[in-house]
Structure formats: structure tokens, C-alpha cells
Amino acid sequence: MTREPRFAHSSPCIYSKSGRTTVAAMMGEQVGTVSGFLWVAEFKKLLGSDFKLYPNPVALAQDLEAGRVEIGVDSYGTGVYAQNKGSYPGLVIKVSEPDPRVQASIQAAQCNLLYTKANTSLGAAIDADIVAMHKDGSIAGYLKAFGLDPSGADVGEPRVIN
Structure with a gap:
């Protein structure tokens, strides 16, 4: 059972050539993601040395294209927008199926607007x-x-x- 993409950009999405949709399907592969997402610590624990962090989506995209990582995990909006502009050729972007080992795949963060509490x-x-x-x-x-x-x-x- 797959979920539809969320408005919040921190629902993990899997970028792969084969259209993978599960965390289990990433095991044993070189996986990269962008620093700062809710799922980073859980993927570090699950994937160990097969997991690489990037400072931004551009750096991740470059390593995906060069084959230095087989799978990317990033937001749905980032991937679809970039693909519509010609990036990520040959990759399929899918929302990750829920996996209890990665809580953001079950309940994604929501977008927030910050303002002064007193206002x-x-x-x-x-x-x-x-x-x-x-x-x-x-x-x-x-x-x-x-x-x-x-x-x-x-x-x-x-x-x-x-």
C-alpha cells in the first residue's frame, strides 16, 4: 500500500532507476539523502556505511547521476519539480511505503510558518x-x-x- 505525496516536504521519497518503494528494497545499496530531514538518524542506523549525507539536493542529484549512490531519498516536491525541468533522467520517484523503522514514512512533518509568539x-x-x-x-x-x-x-x- 503506497501513500500519496504529502504537502509537507519531509515525507521520504525514494529516487531509483527501478521505482523502489520500500525501505527494505534499499538495504545493501548505496543510499544518499540531504541533511536536515527527520529520517536521517533512522536511515543512518539502518544503513550504516551504505548511507551518505549531502548538504543539498543538487549534490545528491550529481552523485545519483554519476552512479556514486544507487538510491536517493529526498522530498517528493523537489524531485518532481526537478524532473519536470529535465533533471533526474531515468529515475523513478516514489513515496516510501510506511515502515515503522522510519517514522517520517508513517507520519510526515507538516510545513510551518514561523512568527513571533506574542503576535x-x-x-x-x-x-x-x-x-x-x-x-x-x-x-x-x-x-x-x-x-x-x-x-x-x-x-x-x-x-x-x-
Whole structure:
């Protein structure tokens, strides 16, 4: 069972030539990802020396293209957008199937807008706009306009992941 891409960019997506969709299918392969994602520590533990960190998606893309890593793990939006612009030729980008060893594959982080905690009126205005954009379909429309699956607008109830 695969999940549709989430609006939050930290749902792990697997970039591979064969269209892999599971964490198990990555075992024994050279895998790379970009620093800073929620899944980094869990992949380090699972993959050990077969796991490589990159400072940005461009560096990961270069090593994928050169064959220095067989599989990349990055966000869906980054991959699809770049592929629509001609990057990642020959790679298939798939949302990872849920795996309890990688919690971000089960419950991805959500996008957040930061503001000063004391500015409660700004927070209320942002919340109201987000609710309105969900109701009128704007967020789904923006995703579709950039070649992303509009179902990614459904990110569930607001939450904070520790």
C-alpha cells in the first residue's frame, strides 16, 4: 500500500532507476539523502556505511547521476519539480511505503510558518487563511499547477513532531 505525496516536504521519497518503494528494497545499496530531514538518524542506523549525507539536493542529484549512490531519498516536491525541468533522467520517484523503522514514512512533518509568539493576531490571521485555502481548494490547485499531486494538500490534523 503506497501513500500519496504529502504537502509537507519531509515525507521520504525514494529516487531509483527501478521505482523502489520500500525501505527494505534499499538495504545493501548505496543510499544518499540531504541533511536536515527527520529520517536521517533512522536511515543512518539502518544503513550504516551504505548511507551518505549531502548538504543539498543538487549534490545528491550529481552523485545519483554519476552512479556514486544507487538510491536517493529526498522530498517528493523537489524531485518532481526537478524532473519536470529535465533533471533526474531515468529515475523513478516514489513515496516510501510506511515502515515503522522510519517514522517520517508513517507520519510526515507538516510545513510551518514561523512568527513571533506574542503576535497572536498574525497567528490567527495565518490560521484563518490556511483554513480558507483548504476549503476553497487553493492549496490543491497550487500543487497541481506545479505538477504535484493535489492530494498532497491533505496533511491531516495540525501536529508538532518532536
